[in-house]
Amino acid sequence: MYTKALLGGKVYLKTGWQQTNIYIENEKIALLSDDIFPAEEVIRLDGHEVLPGIIDPHVHFELDLGFIKSVDDFYSGSVAAAYGGVTSYVDFLDPVDNEIDLEKAFHKRLDLAKKSVIDYHFHACIKNPKGNLEVFVKKMKALGMNTLKLFTTYSDSNRRTYDPEIVELLKLSKKYHFLIMAHIENDDLIDLNPSFTYRDLAKSRPQEAETTEALKLAEFTRQTGGWMYMVHLSSGKTLEALIQNYPDILNKHFFVESCPQYFTFTNDVLEHHDGYLYTFAPPLRSAHEKDLLFANEHAVYTIGTDHCAFMKHDKIHDHLSETPLGIGGIEHALGIMRNHLGDDAIEKMTSRVAETQSLKAKGEIDIGFDADLIIFKPDQGMRVHGNHGSCDYSVYENLPTAGKVISTILRGQFVLKDGEFLGGKGQWIKGSDFH
Numbered sequence: 030m031y032t033k034a035l036l037g038g039k040v041y042l043k044t045g046w047q048q049t050n051i052y053i054e055n056e057k058i059a060l061l062s063d064d065i066f067p068a069e070e071v072i073r074l075d076g077h078e079v080l081p082g083i084i085d086p087h088v089h090f091e092l093d094l095g096f097i098k099s100v101d102d103f104y105s106g107s108v109a110a111a112y113g114g115v116t117s118y119v120d121f122l123d124p125v126d127n128e129i130d131l132e133k134a135f136h137k138r139l140d141l142a143k144k145s146v147i148d149y150h151f152h153a154c155i156k157n158p159k160g161n162l163e164v165f166v167k168k169m170k171a172l173g174m175n176t177l178k179l180f181t182t183y184s185d186s187n188r189r190t191y192d193p194e195i196v197e198l199l200k201l202s203k204k205y206h207f208l209i210m211a212h213i214e215n216d217d218l219i220d221l222n223p224s225f226t227y228r229d230l231a232k233s234r235p236q237e238a239e240t241t242e243a244l245k246l247a248e249f250t251r252q253t254g255g256w257m258y259m260v261h262l263s264s265g266k267t268l269e270a271l272i273q274n275y276p277d278i279l280n281k282h283f284f285v286e287s288c289p290q291y292f293t294f295t296n297d298v299l300e301h302h303d304g305y306l307y308t309f310a311p312p313l314r315s316a317h318e319k320d321l322l323f324a325n326e327h328a329v330y331t332i333g334t335d336h337c338a339f340m341k342h343d344k345i346h347d348h349l350s351e352t353p354l355g356i357g358g359i360e361h362a363l364g365i366m367r368n369h370l371g372d373d374a375i376e377k378m379t380s381r382v383a384e385t386q387s388l389k390a391k392g393e394i395d396i397g398f399d400a401d402l403i404i405f406k407p408d409q410g411m412r413v414h415g416n417h418g419s420c421d422y423s424v425y426e427n428l429p430t431a432g433k434v435i436s437t438i439l440r441g442q443f444v445l446k447d448g449e450f451l452g453g454k455g456q457w458i459k460g461s462d463f464h
């Protein structure tokens with residue numbers, strides 16, 4: 030007897046939509062079949078959609094910026110995520126420059142994440158490393174992580190990793206089978222003029238800074254045969270330049286992530302009376318660049334939210350230097366992106382995230398995978414309303430969404446059932462080797 034049976038759903042399989050029944054045994058998907066078998070709990074879906082649980086590869090819960098912390102902790106953020114159909118996410122360790130601090134950073138974050146109601150993984154994070162990189166990489170892998178975040182900018186806070194170390198890390202990524210997650214902006218083209226306000230965000234962090242640096246890192250990737258993942262691509266111009274110059278490695282060795290905000294808004298919102306609420310890095314771009322992003326959306330491999338929420342009053346500052354950069358978005362990402370891209374959004378938010386983040390048991394509805402499933406009710410006339418995290422606003426409020434997540438199942442257990450939050454017990458997911 031199966032633990033659960035989901036009958037009569039329209040199910041999103043790797044091969045596309047299919048009407049089938051899903052049978053769960055404990056935490057795993059045990060059978061897909063048109064036939065009826067006995068189960069302890071039977072859920073009738075009457076044609077509702079069943080999708081793999083969303084995996085968000087880019088989340089900052091309880092991020093400590095020194096002068097302020099992001100408002101969603103691992104509990105409130107993961108609750109909001111569950112309402113949005115997210116069953117797993119990847120957060121970041123504090124950036125460190127040696128393997129001893131890496132281990133400490135890992136245990137610190139692991140302890141904080143215990144209150145998560147859905148599953149989680151971490152990116153190791155490196156800052157301006159000067160020691161033995163191979164030892165660092167081996168420690169990262171021994172701790173169960175296969176993704177390493179670095180920054181090409183933020184030299185002002187000593188987080189920048191410089192080119193020689195990036196090249197060495199790329200060589201190591203090939204040797205040790207892991208993925209380098211890069212925040213890509215040319216540090217020399219970033220202007221931290223202390224007189225800038227949030228309205229100067231695009232001037233402070235121009236598109237050229239992203240495009241030139243992305244081309245440089247793609248070149249390093251091609252030359253070394255390493256593995257790189259560009260986080261939060263903001264401009265369609267950058268994407269177009271990558272397509273034109275690096276078609277051989279694009280999304281084969283050099284993967285591109287973008288975020289819902291870059292598909293949704295343009296930089297003119299910064300001129301609005303509440304423009305300070307739309308501040309993050311890299312910043313919003315022009316309408317032309319957003320159009321280019323849509324035109325080339327096939328080359329965006331994954332979608333992550335870069336969820337990093339702050340309260341309204343924390344965002345109001347005269348000077349850009351005092352404004353914490355980041356917005357929330359994890360709860361509404363699926364509906365917003367399906368509204369933008371239709372079904373193209375689904376694999377960018379599920380199987381491809383599992384592939385790049387090396388989460389082998391996640392991201393697909395198939396036998397043997399974790400029973401991470403969501404029940405989705407499409408509704409074309411629907412708009413975003415409210416949120417379940419700690420933040421007092423959402424940039425997506427009142428925008429069109431493709432429908433609503435009715436239920437979220439994590440490893441065979443309902444976390445959200447018919448819109449009611451039941452609670453959940455997330456666990457750390459150990460990563461597998463990348464490629």
Ligand SMILES: [Zn+2]
Pocket residue numbers: 087089335
């Ligand atoms: Zn981020």
